[in-house]
Amino acid sequence: MEGDSGQPEVRDLPFPDLARLQPLTVEQLIVALLATAPRRSLAQVKRSLMRFAPPSHWEGALHSLSNAGLIATEGRGWRLADGGRNDPLAAAVLAARADWPRTRATILPMVALGLPLSPDAVRRFSRGDNLRAATLAVLYDLPLSLPTVRLTHTRACLLARSLAAHYDGLRLPPINGTERLDAFSTAILHRMAGTERQSVSQTITVLTSRALGTRDLSLDGLRHALVTAAVARSETSPPVASRGARPTDVAEIGEFARRVQALADAVATPPFEDRLAISAAYELYGRHHTDAGTIASFKQRLAAAHRERWLSLRRLDYVDAITADLRQRSELIIDGRHFHFVARVS
Numbered sequence: 001m002e003g004d005s006g007q008p009e010v011r012d013l014p015f016p017d018l019a020r021l022q023p024l025t026v027e028q029l030i031v032a033l034l035a036t037a038p039r040r041s042l043a044q045v046k047r048s049l050m051r052f053a054p055p056s057h058w059e060g061a062l063h064s065l066s067n068a069g070l071i072a073t074e075g076r077g078w079r080l081a082d083g084g085r086n087d088p089l090a091a092a093v094l095a096a097r098a099d100w101p102r103t104r105a106t107i108l109p110m111v112a113l114g115l116p117l118s119p120d121a122v123r124r125f126s127r128g129d130n131l132r133a134a135t136l137a138v139l140y141d142l143p144l145s146l147p148t149v150r151l152t153h154t155r156a157c158l159l160a161r162s163l164a165a166h167y168d169g170l171r172l173p174p175i176n177g178t179e180r181l182d183a184f185s186t187a188i189l190h191r192m193a194g195t196e197r198q199s200v201s202q203t204i205t206v207l208t209s210r211a212l213g214t215r216d217l218s219l220d221g222l223r224h225a226l227v228t229a230a231v232a233r234s235e236t237s238p239p240v241a242s243r244g245a246r247p248t249d250v251a252e253i254g255e256f257a258r259r260v261q262a263l264a265d266a267v268a269t270p271p272f273e274d275r276l277a278i279s280a281a282y283e284l285y286g287r288h289h290t291d292a293g294t295i296a297s298f299k300q301r302l303a304a305a306h307r308e309r310w311l312s313l314r315r316l317d318y319v320d321a322i323t324a325d326l327r328q329r330s331e332l333i334i335d336g337r338h339f340h341f342v343a344r345v346s
Contacts, residue, residue, distance in 0.1 A: 015319040016139035016211035019331060019338060022114045024230035026053045026061040028089055032108060034071055034080040035093035036100045041077040048100060051224075052231050092117035102126075109223045112230035113138050116147055128219040132208045135226065139211045155189070155204060162188050213324035232328060256301050257310035259289060264311070264342040271321060275314050275341035278302065279329035299332045302342070306334060313339035 026049070033048050034040055040048075049058045062078065065071045070084035084090050089111060093103050096119055106126045107117065113134050115121060125131050133151040137144045142157045186203075190196060193207035209217050214225040263284045269277040276284075278299065286292035306313045315338055316327060322340075330340040 015317075016136075017141070017319060017338075018139065018212070018229050018233070018324065018328065019333075020138050020141060021112050021226070021230050021233055023234035024108065024112055024227060025234045026057045026231070027065055028111065029053070029108070029231070030058060030061055030065060030078075031070060031080070031084055031087050031090045032093050032103050033100060034078060034084065035090040036098060036103055039074050039077045039079045045078060052228065088117065092122070095119055096122045098122070104227065105220070105223050108230075109226040110134075112226045114146070121147060128222070131219070131222065132204065135208050135222065136204075136211065151204065155200070158192070159188055210320075253301060253304050253308065254310055256291075257305035257308070260285060260302065260305070260342055261311045261345065263288075264344050268344065269322065269326075269341065272341070274344045276344070277322065277326055277330045277341055278313075278332055278339070279326060281342050295329070302332060303334050306339075312343040312345070314341040314343045316340040 029049055029052060030045070033045065045058065045062070046055065062071070065084070066073065066078075068083070070081055070087060071078050072081040073079075080090060085094065089107075093107060096102070096107065098107060106122055109131060110117060110121065110125050115125060115134060125134065129151045130149070133149045133154045134146055136142070136154045136158065137146060137149050140158060140161075142154060142161070144153055144157055186200065189200065189203050189207065190198075193203045193210060195203045195206050198206065205217050208222060209215065209225070212222070212225040212229060214221055216222070216225065260281055263281055264276040267276055267280070267284065269275060269280055279295065281302075282292065282295050282298045285298065292298060302311075302313065305311050313332065313334070316322065319327065322330075327340060332339045
C-alpha cells in the first residue's frame, strides 16, 4: 500500500469517473434558458449556448422542441410554451425565479450531479463547499446522501474507502467528518490531489477540479466544468450494448475482431504496454480498412466480438492514466461494465 517514500501509492487510491455525471442535453439547456425570461431572440440563444454547444446542435434542438410543443416562436424569437412549463427543469428554474446566470451557475450543475431541484436544494448547492462535496461524492461514487452531503463527510468517506479497500474485514467507525486529520490521512489526500503543502481545504479544492479535468480552481470554474462535462456526456454518450444482442453476420464480426486484435498486438496506448485505447483502435482501423464506420458502430462490433470471446476488452483502472478526452472517446459499456481498451494477446 505504501511506496518507497512511505506515502500511499497512487494505484491504491480511489479514482473519479466523469461517466457518473448525468448527461445534460442541448434541449435541456434551451428549456432552462427560455424559462429564465418571457422571450429570447435567436441572437440571445446563440450567445447563451455557444460556450456549451455549436450552432449545428442547438439549431436542430430548437426545431425538435418546437415540434414537441415545449417551445414556440414569438416574432423573431423563442419562448417557453405551456407544455414546456411542465418540464421538471423548467419548473425548477421558474420556482427558483432564477435568471440565466444563476441557472447556469447553480441549477445546471445540480442537474449534472443528479441532485434534487427543490428551492431549498438550489439555495443549499449555491454554496461552493456543498457543491464540491456533491461533486466528489458523485465522481468517486461515495455512499453518501447527496441532498444532505457535506464536505467533511465526503473527505472522511474518501479516506475510509482508501483504507477499507486494502484491509479485508476492517470495520471503520461511523463517519461524521468531524475528526482532525492525522499525518497519514493528510498524506492520502495530498497524493490524490497531487499537492504537497496546501491546507486540507485547498487540497480538497484541487482534488475536485482535478477530478473534473480542469485547472480552474475557482467556484465558477467548477460550475462551468460540471456543465461542460455533462453536455459532453450527452453528445458522446458511450454506446450501451444491449444484453443478448448478437451480430447478424457472425463471420463478419470474427474477421473484424481479427483485424482489431492485430492492431492491439502491434500498438499500445502509453503509459500501458499491453492494451490499446478503443478510440485509438478506431482511428488506426480506419487507416487500414474501409469498413470502420462511425465510432458508435465500431464500439457495437467490439462489444459483439468481446461477447463471443474473439478479443478481450479491459477497463481503466486509474482515471488519470490517460486524458479525459481519450477516456470519454474510448468508453464502452457492456452489461453495466465500463471498458476503455482492447487487450494485447501476443
